[in-house]
Amino acid sequence: MAYLDNASTTKPFVEVCDEVYKTLKENYGNPSSLHKLGRNSANEILNSAKVLASEINAKPAEIVFTSGATESINTAIWGTLGKLSKRGKHIITTQIEHSATLNIMHELKLRGYEIEYVIPDENGRISVKEFASRVREDTILASVIMVNNEIGSKIDIKGLCEAFKAKSKCGFFHVDAVQALCKISIDVKELNVDLMSFSAHKIHGPKGVGALYVKEKSNIKPLIYGGGQQSDLRSGTENLAGIVGFKKAIEINQKTYNKQHMIMLCEYLEMLLERYFADDGYVFNGESDTKAIINFAINGVKSEVALRVLESHEVYVSSGSACNKTKLSHVLIAMGIKPEIVDSSIRVSFCMDNTKEDIDMLIRGLTDCVSMFKK
Numbered sequence: 196m197a198y199l200d201n202a203s204t205t206k207p208f209v210e211v212c213d214e215v216y217k218t219l220k221e222n223y224g225n226p227s228s229l230h231k232l233g234r235n236s237a238n239e240i241l242n243s244a245k246v247l248a249s250e251i252n253a254k255p256a257e258i259v260f261t262s263g264a265t266e267s268i269n270t271a272i273w274g275t276l277g278k279l280s281k282r283g284k285h286i287i288t289t290q291i292e293h294s295a296t297l298n299i300m301h302e303l304k305l306r307g308y309e310i311e312y313v314i315p316d317e318n319g320r321i322s323v324k325e326f327a328s329r330v331r332e333d334t335i336l337a338s339v340i341m342v343n344n345e346i347g348s349k350i351d352i353k354g355l356c357e358a359f360k361a362k363s364k365c366g367f368f369h370v371d372a373v374q375a376l377c378k379i380s381i382d383v384k385e386l387n388v389d390l391m392s393f394s395a396h397k398i399h400g401p402k403g404v405g406a407l408y409v410k411e412k413s414n415i416k417p418l419i420y421g422g423g424q425q426s427d428l429r430s431g432t433e434n435l436a437g438i439v440g441f442k443k444a445i446e447i448n449q450k451t452y453n454k455q456h457m458i459m460l461c462e463y464l465e466m467l468l469e470r471y472f473a474d475d476g477y478v479f480n481g482e483s484d485t486k487a488i489i490n491f492a493i494n495g496v497k498s499e500v501a502l503r504v505l506e507s508h509e510v511y512v513s514s515g516s517a518c519n520k521t522k523l524s525h526v527l528i529a530m531g532i533k534p535e536i537v538d539s540s541i542r543v544s545f546c547m548d549n550t551k552e553d554i555d556m557l558i559r560g561l562t563d564c565v566s567m568f569k570k
């Protein structure tokens with residue numbers, strides 16, 4: 196089997212599974228309970244916050260654990276509006292956001308907010324100049340993806356945030372860093388952002404757990420009200436086993452993740468595509484900066500069919516975001532790629548477990564696809 200769909204989700208590390216199991220079995224105290232069992236659980240949460248905080252140069256008190264990045268993004272956006280909506284109705288985002296962000300923006304438009312979507316260049320990056328030209332004094336929020344989940348392009352968050360803060364009087368800058376965490380270095384203080392969203396299952400952690408960085412004194416409003424856990428920002432008894440599993444995943448990534456491995460896999464894939472499909476014609480979509488995600492199309496090979504043929508070879512890839520199953524990729528369309536190429540696009544996403552043999556299997560499957568389409 197060749198699992199090459201790591202941008203959709205990753206296989207949890209064995210150590211993560213062990214830690215989750217151990218926590219469920221042994222550490223069942225409610226983190227809000229005042230007795231020893233409760234204090235043990237609360238300590239585990241604090242230790243997990245310390246590990247994530249150290250990865251992004253934040254303080255542990257600035258970390259809020261959530262049910263995943265979708266909740267983090269919702270908390271960041273609705274929470275900002277809860278605090279700032281009286282100051283303005285203008286919001287900036289980009290056309291290459293994940294649907295978690297875009298679908299909130301659609302709803303906000305219906306509720307009377309003015310949303311501006313910055314267009315990417317042909318490589319999938321956002322120009323600081325273009326972005327800066329849209330920021331106004333009354334812009335209350337910017338929400339921008341850090342590494343795109345379909346093509347792996349890295350956005351200049353520092354440049355965008357600088358431009359934003361230079362003009363906006365009081366606005367918050369939120370970053371969707373789901374595909375960036377543990378792949379590129381993140382320093383929230385240097386970036387000067389206010390909010391940042393993360394998800395555990397993209398880094399070999401458990402599903403259903405994520406986090407939101409909330410800069411000290413931001414005072415955003417909570418999305419979920421209740422018992423006042425996590426400094427009132429996210430009520431509800433914490434998913435302790437998930438949080439501890441998230442912590443373990445970060446620790447292992449810190450020790451094992453190596454971009455050179457991704458570069459090696461990418462170069463090998465590029466070499467084989469050139470060797471086997473140069474005559475058929477193929478193109479790369481966008482420019483991957485992390486090299487963990489790579490997107491390409493072989494002329495005339497529809498991705499919907501290719502995915503099924505590849506599956507019969509036990510090769511798992513995707514045609515874009517797992518959350519956007521039925522539509523043509525809005526990211527590739529926004530980059531100005533022709534619809535027939537978008538319809539043939541395949542996203543391959545790597546993790547440290549992938550080997551050249553996985554890519555050999557992918558190429559064998561693709562060769563099969565091409566000969567099918569030629570018949």
Ligand code: PLP
Nearest residue numbers: 263264265293295344373374394
């Ligand atoms: N943002 C990006 C860039 C993603 O890739 C994903 C997951 O596909 C999400 C947000 C949503 O994350 P979650 O599945 O944790 O809700």
